[in-house]
Amino acid sequence: MNGKPEECCEEVRREHLVRIYHYLDGEVTQTEITEIETHLRHCSACGFEYEVESMLKELVRRCCLGDAPAPEGLRERIRSRILVSVEDPQGSPRR
Numbered sequence: 001m002n003g004k005p006e007e008c009c010e011e012v013r014r015e016h017l018v019r020i021y022h023y024l025d026g027e028v029t030q031t032e033i034t035e036i037e038t039h040l041r042h043c044s045a046c047g048f049e050y051e052v053e054s055m056l057k058e059l060v061r062r063c064c065l066g067d068a069p070a071p072e073g074l075r076e077r078i079r080s081r082i083l084v085s086v087e088d089p090q091g092s093p094r095r
Helices: 010-024 030-042 044-063 074-087
Strands: none
Touching: 010 030, 010 044, 030 044
16 A cells, blocks of 8 residues: 555455455554555545545444444354354355
């Protein structure tokens, strides 16, 4: 990720967006943080994507702050899907 705005063709922007997601989730190293922040200051397209994703993440966080319990059986459905994906990582997604 460098600071050249012209580098932001569609494919590269998708790669940058994945890094932005990781950045927002706190899943990057200090070196990556510096690189991403530098890029965001120089690339308006990625800066816009960052702002949108950041606002969306905050909105979801605020909406999920309530004390309402999770739906009945949700925990078990999640565990089942995790087990299926671990046991059959090459299989097709199940719904």
